[in-house]
Amino acid sequence: xxKITQTQPGMFVQEKEAVTLDCTYDTSDPSYGLFWYKQPSxxxxxxxxxQGSYDQQNATEGRYSLNxxxxxxxxxxxxxxxxxxxxxxxxxxxxEGWNTGNQFYFGTGTSLTVIP
Amino acid sequence: xxxxxxxxxxxxxxxxxxxxxxxxxxxxxxxxxWYRQDPGQGLRLIYYSQIVNxxxxxDIAEGYSVSxxxxxxxxxxxxxxxxxxxxxxxxxxxxxxxxxKLFFGSGTQLSVL
Numbered sequence: 158x159x160k161i162t163q164t165q166p167g168m169f170v171q172e173k174e175a176v177t178l179d180c181t182y183d184t185s186d187p188s189y190g191l192f193w194y195k196q197p198s199x200x201x202x203x204x205x206x207x208q209g210s211y212d213q214q215n216a217t218e219g220r221y222s223l224n225x226x227x228x229x230x231x232x233x234x235x236x237x238x239x240x241x242x243x244x245x246x247x248x249x250x251x252x253e254g255w256n257t258g259n260q261f262y263f264g265t266g267t268s269l270t271v272i273p
Numbered sequence: 274x275x276x277x278x279x280x281x282x283x284x285x286x287x288x289x290x291x292x293x294x295x296x297x298x299x300x301x302x303x304x305x306x307w308y309r310q311d312p313g314q315g316l317r318l319i320y321y322s323q324i325v326n327x328x329x330x331x332d333i334a335e336g337y338s339v340s341x342x343x344x345x346x347x348x349x350x351x352x353x354x355x356x357x358x359x360x361x362x363x364x365x366x367x368x369x370x371x372x373x374k375l376f377f378g379s380g381t382q383l384s385v386l
Contacts, residue, residue: 161315192374200361202377248315250375260306260331261375263315 158183161249163264170239171272177224178234178267180249189253191232192261193223196246205247208232239271275300279364279378285386286351286358294349294381296364302376303369305347309333310361310380319362322347351383359384 162181170176182191193205208216208223216223224233236243249264277298286292298305304323308316318331322341336355341347347366351358361382365375 166313194377200363200380200382202363202365202375204374204376207374250316260318260321261316263308263317265313265315 159264160184160262161251161264163249163267165267166265167268167270169270169272170236170243172241173238175235175237176239176269178236178247178249178269180232180234180264182230182232182249182251184230184251184253186253189251191223191225192250192252193221193232193234194248194250195243196248196266198245202248206234236269241271241273244269244271277364277366277376277378279362279381281381282379284381284383286383287386289353291350291352292358292383294351294362294364294383296347296349296378297345298347298364298366298376298378299345300366300368300376301344302366303344304367305341306365306367306375307331307337307339307347307349308363308365310363316363319349 189210191208195203206216206218206221206223208225215225220237222235246266246268248266250261252261280295306321307319310316317333319337320339322328328339328341338350361380363380364378367373367375
């Protein structure tokens with residue numbers, strides 16, 4: 158079974174509108190972390206936001222928020238007030254457990270295009 | 274400025290040739306990782322290292338080798354045994370701590386001539 162599933166290969170959003178990128182995960186470990194990364198065409202992976210499995214509040218970082226629904230095992234990224242510079246690939250990732258060596262599992266990504 | 278430096282940005286490999294991708298970090302991070310990215314796929318783990326002189330295979334280690342002689346450096350060698358090496362390679366590092374994120378380099382695009 159896939160550890161991270163992103164079902165939207167491509168998304169379009171009008172500039173200044175909000176957009177939600179979907180992510181579901183699969184783990185039996187009660188301790189895990191969820192991450193979102195942005196990858197522009199340059200290739201570098203840029204960290205956006207983090208949510209720990211025991212965090213009570215949904216994480217927010219500026220225009221990014223993570224809609225964490227633990228029972229549904231979903232961790233959707235919400236981008237508010239989209240900008241042209243938000244056009245990029247977006248990857249959801251999970252790390253099980255707290256061991257430094259535990260690997261990160263990545264989804265296949267969603268390509269977001271912001272339309273002027 | 275602290276960060277991860279990958280070189281070269283583009284690399285070409287001939288048949289039967291080994292090539293080495295460089296990854297250097299000055300973030301004083303303990304753990305370092307190598308990922309492979311193919312079009313339409315997520316990142317797949319090749320190797321990772323938690324401390325100097327120690328490393329573990331990831332999901333797709335066959336045809337690759339690594340070394341970790343210094344904390345700052347984690348070079349990846351793509352050997353001739355890797356029959357489909359064309360991909361984008363990303364190096365990453367992170368510090369200890371439950372919420373510590375991966376920091377990434379800018380990547381190396383490897384192509385076969």
